[in-house]
Amino acid sequence: xxxxxxxxxxxxxxxxxxxxxxxxxxxxxxxxxxxxxxxxxxxxxxxxxxxxxxxxxxxxxxxxxxxxxxxxxxxxxxxxxxxxxxxxxxxxxxxxxxxxxxxxxxxxxxxxxx
Amino acid sequence: xxxxxxxxxxxxxxxxxxxxxxxxxxxxxxxxxxxxxxxxxxxxxxxxxxxxxxxxxxxxxxxxxxxxxxxxxxxxxxxxxxxxxxxxxxxxxxxxxxxxxxxxxxxxxxxxxx
Numbered sequence: 001x002x003x004x005x006x007x008x009x010x011x012x013x014x015x016x017x018x019x020x021x022x023x024x025x026x027x028x029x030x031x032x033x034x035x036x037x038x039x040x041x042x043x044x045x046x047x048x049x050x051x052x053x054x055x056x057x058x059x060x061x062x063x064x065x066x067x068x069x070x071x072x073x074x075x076x077x078x079x080x081x082x083x084x085x086x087x088x089x090x091x092x093x094x095x096x097x098x099x100x101x102x103x104x105x106x107x108x109x110x111x112x113x114x
Numbered sequence: 115x116x117x118x119x120x121x122x123x124x125x126x127x128x129x130x131x132x133x134x135x136x137x138x139x140x141x142x143x144x145x146x147x148x149x150x151x152x153x154x155x156x157x158x159x160x161x162x163x164x165x166x167x168x169x170x171x172x173x174x175x176x177x178x179x180x181x182x183x184x185x186x187x188x189x190x191x192x193x194x195x196x197x198x199x200x201x202x203x204x205x206x207x208x209x210x211x212x213x214x215x216x217x218x219x220x221x222x223x224x225x226x227x228x
Contacts, residue, residue, distance in 0.1 A: 006157075033215055042118070043203070043218040056215065090157055092216075103148060103205075103216055105158035 003027045006091050006106035013081065014114055021076040021109045023091030029104075031097045032074040034066060037088040037108070049074060050097045081113045116141045116208050120219035128227050131194050135222045137187040137204030145207040147180050147187050148216065152201045161202075162189070194226045 004025045013019050025032065034046040048056035049068040063085075065077040074091055088108045095101040117140045127133055137147070146165045150158040162171045164180040164187065171178050177190040191198060201223045205216035 004157075035215075040220070042220050043205075043216075045215040045217075048215050088155075092158075097215070098145075102160055102163045103207075104160060105150070107157040110155065 003104050004091060004093055004106035006089075006109050008109060009107065010110045010112075012112045012114060013078065015081060015083070017081075018077070018079040020078065021089055021091075021111075023074040023076075023106055025072055025074075025091075025093040025104070027093055027104060029093040029095050030071050031094045032068060032071070033092040033094075033103070034074065034076050035090040035092060035105075037090055039087075043090065047076075048097060055097060078111075081111075083113050086111055086113045116206060116217045118204055118206055118217050118219035120202075120204050120222050122222060123220065124223040124225075126225040126227060127194060129194060129196055132190070132192050133194055133224075135189040135191070135202050135204075135224070137189070137219055139185050139187075139206045139217075141206075141208060142182050142185055143208060144182060147178075148205050148207065149176075149178050149187075149189050150203040150205065152203060152221070154201075158203065196226045196228045199224055199226045 007022045031050045035043045037043045045058050046060045047066040052068050063080050067075040090108045091106045092103045094103040119138045121136045148163045149161040152158050162178040164171050175192040180187045201221040203221045205218045
């Protein structure tokens, strides 16, 4: 089983829907991250969790709501999204947030908002 | 604000050539630098991690260097193969005063012609 697993792989949702993205890591890491990858833009850091506590919210709109129930699982709850939120959402984990450790990524969820 | 720049944005070379991908960053207060590979529509695969105290790392046909004083990193690919075709991403890990996560460049889209 891969180190970082994301589900679903693809998601199409209407602007009034509520959906959730799931990420699970099997690496024993303490830090987990959500990134957004849009066309022609660098990956953007959205949220950081360390030992289940949110340490960073990179000015993300409130229609994105993260949840980290334990160090192995991370969710991104979505509601009333806009078409410009369509992107590849990537989850990552690392041993610690304090740099110096290798980050591992999942395969991503391709989100399309219609 | 930290910024990571990758040059060239795209590169197409015949199979067998040795090539160099460039990455520059604006802030020398970097913890480490990580190179990733991304295949179309997929997640990121970690290639090499260079700690701030190191100058280079090698893995198979890949060699990455880091020069903090000049704010540059290079990824050297020896004897390129068609299977090396992908987008290569450079990311710097900064801590303190900013997000505890990776700051990415836009990537170099590499095509190796058979």
